[in-house]
Structures are given as structure tokens and as C-alpha cells.
């Protein structure tokens with residue numbers, strides 16, 4: 001399969017990249033690792049006249065953990081997230097998502113910005129980013145804005161990013177004391193396969209042995225975008241963290257989603273798996289919250 005013709009730009013700064021995006025608008029597309037975009041271009045699903053590579057922009061490849069906050073540049077690779085001790089210390093579920101993504105070859109090229117920009121409902125990084133309450137920074141020639149991950153996805157392949165904007169950074173606060181999060185993905189094969197269902201859960205306890213103060217659950221592959229599980233979250237708050245309440249939350253989460261039947265599995269099976277993964281990720285989150 002041949003690629004359609006395009007002009008290639010390699011800006012060295014975000015300012016320069018924003019200027020190019022402002023000039024070409026809908027005719028341009030940002031390319032980072034290219035693991036998603038190149039496939040779509042070869043399939044002729046998209047044919048941008050101008051490709052703006054952000055992979056030479058050093059300021060987009062950094063992470064910063066100063067001030068009890070994590071800031072990840074959009075070109076930080078999935079392999080670097082998986083291996084990062086700094087991220088693993090407080091945002092372990094994000095590392096789990098990164099380790100689950102594709103193969104070593106893909107992880108070395110794929111970026112966090114590209115994973116969000118592709119807006120696949122089965123993507124591995126959005127669930128944990130959403131339960132950690134992450135925000136994204138979108139920059140353009142005339143300024144910048146910060147968008148909560150909850151409001152970022154609009155549908156399969158669709159995001160809040162406008163044609164003249166670049167996603168530059170992902171930001172999230174450090175979880176409060178007695179918090180934990182878990183992420184699990186389920187595919188038909190172990191690797192190189194689109195997820196069948198993926199779930200991340202986050203809880204904060206009032207203290208050791210205390211009740212659940214905050215709960216956030218995000219499910220993938222079971223709707224047009226990653227979905228929160230509001231009834232499951234509501235059910236958990238104020239309750240003692242037990243296996244029984246985690247199982248009930250799993251059942252509630254299954255009721256919070258509306259998967260479709262496809263060649264990967266039936267809607268009924270996916271709902272059942274949402275229940276199982278929700279219970280298991282809550283168990284992982286609880287262990288971390290208790291410092292285990």
C-alpha cells in the first residue's frame with residue numbers, strides 16, 4: 001500500500017509548529033510516532049496534504065514531577081512511561097496501561113499524545129489518565145487552553161483538538177494519601193491485538209481501614225468513547241472496601257455501559273468482563289491504597 005503524497009515539516013519548537021498549523025489548518029495533520037496515522041494514511045482513511053512532525057521538539061519529550069504534580073510532554077513515548085520510576089511511584093496504573101500497549105516495537109515509537117489523539121475507544125492509556133483526573137494542554141498560535149480528560153473525547157477518532165492546535169502536555173495531580181489505582185486490559189490474544197474490554201479504577205480511603213471517600217472507574221471498548229461508571233462509583237462512596245462491595249460495583253459498572261456485538265465478542269460477554277475487570281482493578285487499587 002502506497003502513501004498518498006504530502007509535504008513534510010519538522011519544526012524544532014512548539015511556536016514554530018503552531019505557526020505551521022495556523023497556516024495550513026484542516027490541510028495539515030500532526031504526526032508523532034506515526035504508528036496510528038501511517039496506518040490510516042496507507043488505508044487512505046486520511047490524506048493530509050501537510051504532515052507536521054513533532055518528534056524533533058525536545059520540549060515535548062520531557063516529564064516533570066515538581067510540585068506534587070506530573071507533567072508529561074506529548075511526545076514522551078509509551079516505552080518511557082512503562083519504564084519510568086517517577087511515574088511508577090505514584091501513578092502505577094498509567095505504567096500498567098503503557099506496558100499493555102502493543103509490542104516493544106510499537107511502544108518505542110508510540111507517544112502518549114498520539115494515543116490520546118487517535119481517540120480509539122479501545123486505547124490503553126485513557127482509562128488510567130481519566131481516573132487520575134488528568135488534563136491536557138492544547139496550544140495554538142494565539143494561545144493555549146487546558147481541557148479535562150473527561151471532556152476531551154467526542155467519539156471514535158474525534159477529540160476536542162481543533163485543526164490549528166497541538167497537544168503539548170498531559171498534567172495530573174499526585175493522588176492524595178490512602179489512594180490507589182489499577183488497570184487491566186483484556187484482549188483475545190496476549191499482544192498486538194485490539195482490546196476487548198479495558199478498565200481502570202481509582203479509590204481514596206478516609207484512612208487505613210476507613211471507608212471509601214472517592215471512587216472513579218473508567219471503561220474502554222464499551223461505548224463510542226471511554227466511559228465513567230457513575231452508578232458503580234456512587235455505590236462505593238461511604239462503604240468499607242470489601243470483596244463483596246467491589247463485586248457489586250462490578251455489576252453496577254456492567255449496567256453503566258452499552259457495548260456492541262462484534263467479531264471480538266458479544267455485548268453480553270463484554271458487559272460480564274467489565275464486571276470482572278472492575279472488581280479486580282478495585283482490588284489492585286485497594287492494595288495500593290493500603291500501602292501493600
Ligand SMILES: Cc1cc2nc3c(=O)[nH]c(=O)nc-3n(C[C@H](O)[C@H](O)[C@H](O)COP(=O)(O)OP(=O)(O)OC[C@H]3O[C@@H](n4cnc5c(N)ncnc54)[C@H](O)[C@@H]3O)c2cc1C
Nearest residue numbers: 032033034035036037102110111113114115117123124167
Ligand atoms: C501493530 C499495532 C499495535 C497497536 N497496539 C495498540 C495497543 O495495544 N493499545 C493502544 O492503545 N494502541 C495500539 N496501537 C495504536 C497506536 O500505536 C497508539 O495509539 C499510539 O499511542 C499512537 O501514538 P503515535 O505517537 O504513534 O501517534 P500518531 O500515529 O503519530 O498520531 C495518532 C493521531 O494523533 C494525532 N496526534 C499525535 N500527536 C499529536 C499532538 N501532539 N497534538 C495533536 N495531535 C496529535 C495525529 O494527528 C493522529 O491523528 C497499535 C498500533 C499498531 C500499528
